[in-house]
Amino acid sequence: MCIGTPVHMFYHRQTLLQWRNQPENTLPDEVLQTLLELSRLRDPGRQPAVFPDAGAQRKCHHKRCECKRKRGKRAGIRARLKASPSQPAIPSLFLANVCSLDNKLDYIRLQQTTQREFRDCCALVFVESWLNDNIPDSAIQLAGLTAFRADRSAALSGKTHGGGVCVYINTEWCNNAVTVAKHCSPLVEFLIVKCRPFYLVREFSAVLIAAVYIPPSASIGANAKEALCELYRSISDLQNKHPDGLFIIAGDFNHANLKSVLPKFHQHVDFATRGASALDLVYTNIPSAYRAEPRPHLAFSDHMCVWLTPTYTPLIRRSRPVQKQVKTWPAGSISALQDSFECTAWDMFREAATEGDSVDLEEYAASVTGYISKCIDDVTVSKTITTRPNQKPWMTTEVRALLRTRDSAFRVGDKVALRKARADLSRAIREAKRTHAQRIHSHFKDTGDARRMWQGIQAITNYRTMPPSCERDASLPDALNNFYARFEAQNNTMVRKTMPKPDEQVLCLTAVDVRNTLRRVNPRKAAGPDNIPGRVLRECADQLTDVLTDIFNISLCSATVPMCLKSTTIAPVPKKSTVSCLNDYRPVALTPIIMKCFERLVMRNIKTRLPSSLDPLQFAYRPNRSTDDAITTTLHLSLTHLEKKDTYVRMLL
Structure with a gap:
């Protein structure tokens, strides 16, 4: 066999790249022959590759339907928790029945080292810790965690072994945690820790984590009821102290049901934790707070562990801010309005609407109401108010201004101004809270005012009603108008106007009666289409009495009501949360308050003519x-x- 001598050829990289992009007929003959022998030439039918410029960036536009990865996969709950584990809306939780915590510490430290999920967990709740006074706190310390323990007391429980609960709080999530309640009895053992983390959504004032252990012998029958009542008393007291707090009650309940004493709490564990029974449960006072997932047993424990991923969406993200236009009355606006009406020559409105001996009541009333509305717009200020769902009731304009001052001082880096701004802000918040508390207490001073008492109860209990929203359909107003006027559509009777006889005495209203009626107007009543609020009619009764009395008497003499006073705004209010037909809307009519006063005056005269023999x-x-x-x-x-x-x-x- 003849073995040829290997051929060694060396070329520069840039030269090879140039040859690659050139046609074959432009290469030197010796190079072409060598490449043919080495089988390094491309196929004859293959086109040379085109390489983009190194400095240019290729932009690839994909449609949403062409994405292989479903939307939300990389921005889901786990991804957000992994990105900021120390700043969740509510804390992540790990629950386990360890059956001797001292024997599981090495395994827990291994979990901390190898599993990021375990290491970043905000709170660890362990029940049946089996700790005693012989085991010091330093023996159960874990890196980056603060331990809170409640050991079983032989004097209180009557048992010397078993029991006990322990809670670990991650210092990166919260370094302000204290024990607020401990309890040990033959029926139940629990420990409650109050946490005030640096990052906490505004709707919660604190996070209270309770570790509970109810022995199997106390989880059935009357013992279970008594055990839950002992836990209920402590939770109820803390709810009174922290009405806006987030309560997390986790532990081994065995067969006891906490919802029998706390029906508004929600249970989140939906799988068996020991055999076929769900013994380790987690309750919170908010729905859909967590998603529970099973985890393997800790060492030789006979209970599965429970990992709870927070799924709570803060109010600021769940609901959009609501903006509405309101009219504010600056200081002295009522006095300016009274002076304007006092200096107005009301006779010119009647003269402008008079032709010969007759007065055009439509023009007269429309011009007067339009002038009153224009004067109101001149003295009032329209503002856009933004109401956020997590806004505190004691928040004031002064506190918002001081918040902006503090933020600007922080951005500038002025330490002296920042220290002063923080001190001013703290004082303003305390004063705002004190003023809010005094305002609530004032609702209960007058026991005869049921409305103010109900407002105080609503403020204390944080009672909020969510009105059902109407459909955003452009054809809904026309459909409602046709529905409400369906009875009038079948009425073919012509309207006949009955004029008073010449010898008949027509009702004539006096200025005194009109003034007294205007002064009794409820300023809280909604205005009609004329946008004249009841506050103006009540405060400016002396200035508006003469012109309104003249309009009312002309209307009575001519047996005609001006169209501007008969117009009504119909507000459809849903009768129930789910609207299925037009009959589910209740029509609320907003008529002009001036017309209500006119009707009240006429009704009073009619009642005087009724016989006294009413049933x-x-x-x-x-x-x-x-x-x-x-x-x-x-x-x-x-x-x-x-x-x-x-x-x-x-x-x-």
């Missing part, structure tokens, strides 16, 4: 009467009659 059991269209009075009277008469022997009552409703 005393008539509750409709009677002052200070309501359906409550009708029900109370009916029950009183029925029960009084049933007290007699051999009697019965039949009600036809």
